[in-house]
Amino acid sequence: MVEHSDDLLVFADEVEATPSPSLLPWRILIVDDEPDVHAATQLALKGLFIEDRPLSFVSAHSATEALALLQSDSDFAVALVDVVMESDDAGLNLVRTIRDTLHNHSIRLILRTGQPGYAPEIDTIRAYDINDYKTKSELTRVRLFTSITIAIRSYSQIKQLEAGRNGLEQILAAARELGKPTGMKKFAAGIVTQLCALLKVAEECLICAALNEHDDEPTILAAAGRFAEWMGLPLNAIPEARVRNQLHAVLHAQHHALDDGVCVYFPGTEQQALAAFVDLPRPLTAIEQRLLEVFCSNIAVAFENLQLYGAIEQLAYQDALVGLPNRNGFIAEIERQTRSCSLNQQAVALVDLDNFSYINSVLDDAFGDAMLQAVAQRLRAQFQAETFIARVGGDVFGLLGSAADVTPERLTAAFAEPFALHQNEPLRISATSGLILLEQHPSSAVEVIKNAGVALKQAKHFQRGHTLLFATELADAARDRMQLLSRLRTAFSSERLHLHFQPFIRLHDGAVVGAECLLRWKTDEGQFIPPDQFIPLAEQSGMMVALGDWVIRTALRWRAALVGQVDEAFRIAINVSHVQFSEPSFVSTLLAHIQQHGLQGHHVEIELTESVAVDNLHELTHKLTVLRDHGVAIAMDDFGTGYSSLSILRSLPIDRLKIDRSFVSGDDADLAPFGIAQTILALANHLQLHTIAEGIETDEQRNSLMRAGCQEGQGYFFTKPMDEAHFHEWLMTHQ
Secondary structure, eight states, X not given: OOSOTTOOOOOOSOOOOOOOTTSOOEEEEEEOSOHHHHHXXXXXXXTOEETTEEEEEEEESSHHHHHHHHHHOOOOSXXXXXXXXXSTTHHHHHHHIIIIISOOOSSEEEEEESOGGGOOOHHHHHHTTEEEXXXXXXXXXXXXXXXXXXXXXXXXHHHHHHHHHHHXXXXXXXXXXXXXXXXXXXXXXXXXXXXXXXXTOOSOEEXXXXXXXXXXXXXXXXXXXXXXXXXXXXXXXXXXXXXXXXXXXXXXXXXXXXXXXXXXXXXXXXXXXXXXXXXXSSOOOHHHHHHHHHHHHHHHHHHHHHHHHHHHHHHHHEETTTTEEOHHHHHHHHHHHHHTTOOTTEEEEEEEETTHHHHHHHSOHHHHHHHHHHXXXXXXXXXXXXXXXXXXXXXXXXXXXXTTTSOHHHHHHHTTSOEEOGGGOEEOOOXXXXXXXXXXXXXXXXXXXXXXXXXXXXXXXXXXXXXXXXXXXXXXXXXXXXXXXXXXXXXXXXXXXXXXXXXXXXXXXXXXXXXXXXXXXXXXXXXXXXXXXXXXXXXXXXXXXXXXXXXXXXXXXXXXXXXXXXXXXOEXXXXXXXXXXXXXXXXXXXXXXXXXXXXXXXXXXXXXXXXXXXXXXHHHHHHHHHHHHTTOXXXXXXXXXXXXXXXXXXXXXXXXXEEOGGGTOSSOTTSHHHHXXXXXXXXXXXXXXXXXXXXXXXXXXXXXXXXXXXXXXOSTTTOOOBOHHHHHHHHHHOO
């Protein structure tokens, strides 16, 4: 044992070292309350190098001073800590604070003491990751150098592991962030930030992109630091040859170059690529090179994902046929302008090509495609460049632009000249448009398009070939129709629709010869909805076939229940809509229902309006002939109010003309409308058709019709329509 244990060192032979002054020194913290210890330690380690790096020293003369240093600066490789300073356990308390409070687990700790009785226990050495413990008398220069070397090597390995872990975490975070669907410029700017952070350098970086498939020159997408002014320049326009040549070489060779600065390569799809240059003044460490490889691999995947997002967005928001945005793109643009509050004094138009489906079916799809492309080009040329034009449906185009540009006159002018299509032959195309002024109707994009669609539908009904400006009343009416249709569906599914019956009276003797079934809808609130309101809705919505089938079955069941109570020739008349009659299976279904209810064909009469005559006359005649062959009577309802010609009427196999109430009802049967009824009766007599008049309200009207040759009638003069129970009671008193 050395007699003077407080002596710091016993000097041994000199330790040789190879200087490498270009590397940063290892920082050593000396914590001791004796000034001589600081001087002796620095003298003993002066001029020595570990791992080719020199040593530098910082002194603290108490545990409190050391703690303050470590709180403000954690970049120390080793701390030489005296155990006994301002208190017997000051050094040990400092160690605990470093590990438990400061959470500094990388710094290496070497404990020294001149009083061996205050040595830490083994558990303390293990718990607080203490590298070495020596009495001051044991530390020769070689032993001190050996302890410091072992500690620094441990510190270096720990820092490499930490750098690798932190780098990987940063790479994963960067991949997550850059993998989001952003624009290419934002993506490139993100690479600049993440790459510089990974290499722990200031943002002195630029990103060059070769994004074109052909020979277009690469351009600078993002730049920072002294390169910022090069943003947007072609690569060949970069004034610094060193950077320009590096980027050219990397893009051409398709791999990294790390010898003069850092220039890395990110491959994409379809011959597209990115290259990034970082002006790094030092060589990369081994771990930085490994992290850089991982970073580039992850960002290359993110780059491919970004391109995939772009391709998906192209499919989602662009119409490939005409090269315009689609409906999604149109909605997105309206929403974008809504968010930016730039929709004031803007207009939206929906333009529908008239008879496009007919043209497409008569010619072919290729002609239809060419027609759509020609219209897209015409609209693009007709309106200002700022006007956003999209194809929002099959043959419907949408326009969003200044209200001064998107006007009815401009829309009409776009179709004023013929289009040169197949073999440059001119083709005239007309279009119908719905227009809405957005400053008057601020709402969501979907609501805007819906309102423009309401105006378009109204225009197609009433102003085909023209433009109709949206009015709130149109939307209110459309909303009311939708609500009514919804209520109708509910009423039908819950069996809240009913049939009423109005008798047919033979005029010369008052006999009851049949009845017309009439569909009635009474709401839960007791309100009757007129048929002329809900029947058109049922026809337009596709409900009419199912609803009409229910009416037929219910009417036939009612007629079957009257067997034995009425004359055998008593007929039930059923109104059949044009939509229902056009069904291919209508005739066979009707005949099957008649047979199923045990009835004969002559028990049934179907009433058709003159609108059926617009269909294929041959097919219409065939259907009516089949029905008549089975005894079913055919009546032409509301005769005189439609548009069938006498030649068509003469060729149709019908049995009865039904004179519309508008030619019958009135206070005076000698008025002009009644003259039309007399004309119809004369025509029916000439064609040998039976006649029935509806809407008879007075005895005078009945007598006038009877004198003019009308056989049957119905109307309030006899009785109003009744439900089953009331009709049965009425029938029993009028047999």
